[in-house]
Amino acid sequence: MKYKAPRGTRDILPEDSWKWRRVETAFRETADGFGYREIRVPIFEETDLFARGIGDSTDIVRKEMYTFEDRKGRSLTLRPEGTAGVVRSFIEHSMGRGGRLTKVHYFGPMFRYERPQAGRYRQFWQWGLEAIGSTNPAVDAEIIHFSISLHDRLGLTGAEARINSAGCPTCTPAYNELLRKELAPKLDGFCSDCRVRYERNPRRMFDCKNETCLAILASAPSILSSLCEECASHFEQVKALLGGAKLKFTIDESMARGLDYYTKTIFEVHHPGLGAQSALCGGGRYDELVEELGGDATPACGVSGGVDRLIIVLEEQGLFDEEEPGPDVYVATVGDEAEALGAALVARLRGDRSVETDYRGRSLKAQMKEAGKLRARVCVIVGEDELARGVAVVRDMETRGQDDVPLDDVPAAVGRLLERAEG
Numbered sequence: 001m002k003y004k005a006p007r008g009t010r011d012i013l014p015e016d017s018w019k020w021r022r023v024e025t026a027f028r029e030t031a032d033g034f035g036y037r038e039i040r041v042p043i044f045e046e047t048d049l050f051a052r053g054i055g056d057s058t059d060i061v062r063k064e065m066y067t068f069e070d071r072k073g074r075s076l077t078l079r080p081e082g083t084a085g086v087v088r089s090f091i092e093h094s095m096g097r098g099g100r101l102t103k104v105h106y107f108g109p110m111f112r113y114e115r116p117q118a119g120r121y122r123q124f125w126q127w128g129l130e131a132i133g134s135t136n137p138a139v140d141a142e143i144i145h146f147s148i149s150l151h152d153r154l155g156l157t158g159a160e161a162r163i164n165s166a167g168c169p170t171c172t173p174a175y176n177e178l179l180r181k182e183l184a185p186k187l188d189g190f191c192s193d194c195r196v197r198y199e200r201n202p203r204r205m206f207d208c209k210n211e212t213c214l215a216i217l218a219s220a221p222s223i224l225s226s227l228c229e230e231c232a233s234h235f236e237q238v239k240a241l242l243g244g245a246k247l248k249f250t251i252d253e254s255m256a257r258g259l260d261y262y263t264k265t266i267f268e269v270h271h272p273g274l275g276a277q278s279a280l281c282g283g284g285r286y287d288e289l290v291e292e293l294g295g296d297a298t299p300a301c302g303v304s305g306g307v308d309r310l311i312i313v314l315e316e317q318g319l320f321d322e323e324e325p326g327p328d329v330y331v332a333t334v335g336d337e338a339e340a341l342g343a344a345l346v347a348r349l350r351g352d353r354s355v356e357t358d359y360r361g362r363s364l365k366a367q368m369k370e371a372g373k374l375r376a377r378v379c380v381i382v383g384e385d386e387l388a389r390g391v392a393v394v395r396d397m398e399t400r401g402q403d404d405v406p407l408d409d410v411p412a413a414v415g416r417l418l419e420r421a422e423g
């Protein structure tokens with residue numbers, strides 16, 4: 001029997017995992033800079049949380065959830081996105097006490113039963129932010145600013161926001177009716193999914209990926225002309241704030257985002273160098289969701305981005321061209337006595353440096369080749385001759401310069417070389 005990773009999943013191997021760590025570090029540092037603290041919530045939740053939170057009419061809930069019964073017959077679902085679990089936690093722990101604004105970030109795997117294709121997996125990773133507790137359009141602008149800053153930090157400079165409004169419960173019923181009225185004569189041209197969406201929530205038709213459907217929708221009325229006064233004014237303020245922060249943005253009236261919970265601002269961040277699939281992340285405001293999930297009415301705004309595709313984009317753009325970082329030090333020894341001494345040196349150096357050594361009794365030549373392959377920055381060599389003289393050879397692998405150093409002084413000598421290399 002040969003086991004394989006389940007369809008739609010894959011292993012992230014050591015030769016690639018450093019890229020993931022780099023993205024995760026950039027994300028966490030950017031989130032810290034914007035004042036979003038980390039939250040870690042379960043990978044699975046009660047099925048009803050997602051059905052209610054994401055919306056029964058969405059593709060996610062209708063066809064893509066990994067739902068199972070536990071041994072007591074409770075229906076649980078692997079999280080298909082991050083927001084519902086964070087909101088559940090926000091309510092459960094009364095984080096909004098005293099009208100506080102809660103700002104959190106998360107990073108982790110999500111699960112959706114979709115047809116696997118390049119860059120799309122059934123277990124995929126997302127980074128995300130949620131700001132819960134304010135209607136202020138400055139929060140929307142901050143989250144859009146974050147989304148652009150994160151990609152700047154990763155080297156994908158020049159990302160732009162596309163924004164739209166999803167309206168609110170005051171203005172969307174009339175817009176739904178308008179859409180139904182306008183689209184009714186054209187309904188035969190739509191795919192069967194869209195005809196179901198037409199009945200349940202016609203705005204979801206904008207999620208369709210079918211070219212024919214999108215072509216008909218191009219002439220559908222824009223939600224922006226149906227917004228209530230409050231939504232229209234909020235949208236104007238978001239635009240003014242983005243302009244004031246000198247962030248690049250355009251208005252995209254056909255953008256819908258595939259989730260039912262959005263209200264007011266919705267946005268995506270795109271990179272113009274990426275062709276048709278240029279979206280890097282997306283999000284928006286969800287002022288009704290906290291109440292919908294059983295909390296006090298609390299406005300909120302968030303964003304999430306797919307890490308799997310981001311890694312591919314960074315690879316394609318040559319932003320990982322510098323290779324995986326190597327160890328600081330490689331300790332090479334020849335002979336049993338030197339090996340014992342080398343082990344003691346490795347232990348001392350590992351206190352604050354990454355150190356590699358040989359455990360297979362290979363020749364000095366083979367060890368030096370290994371040190372080069374690993375791209376160690378400094379090599380410490382202890383052979384029989386050095387042992388007799390109480391010294392080690394400390395070699396700068398870049399300049400090839402080397403010195404005999406008394407054994408006790410090796411850590412200090414290594415430290416000086418590494419500092420110079422970092423300097």
Ligand SMILES: [Zn+2]
Pocket residue numbers: 167168169170171172227228229230231232
């Ligand atoms: Zn409205």
Ligand SMILES: [Zn+2]
Pocket residue numbers: 190191192193194208209210213
């Ligand atoms: Zn369709």
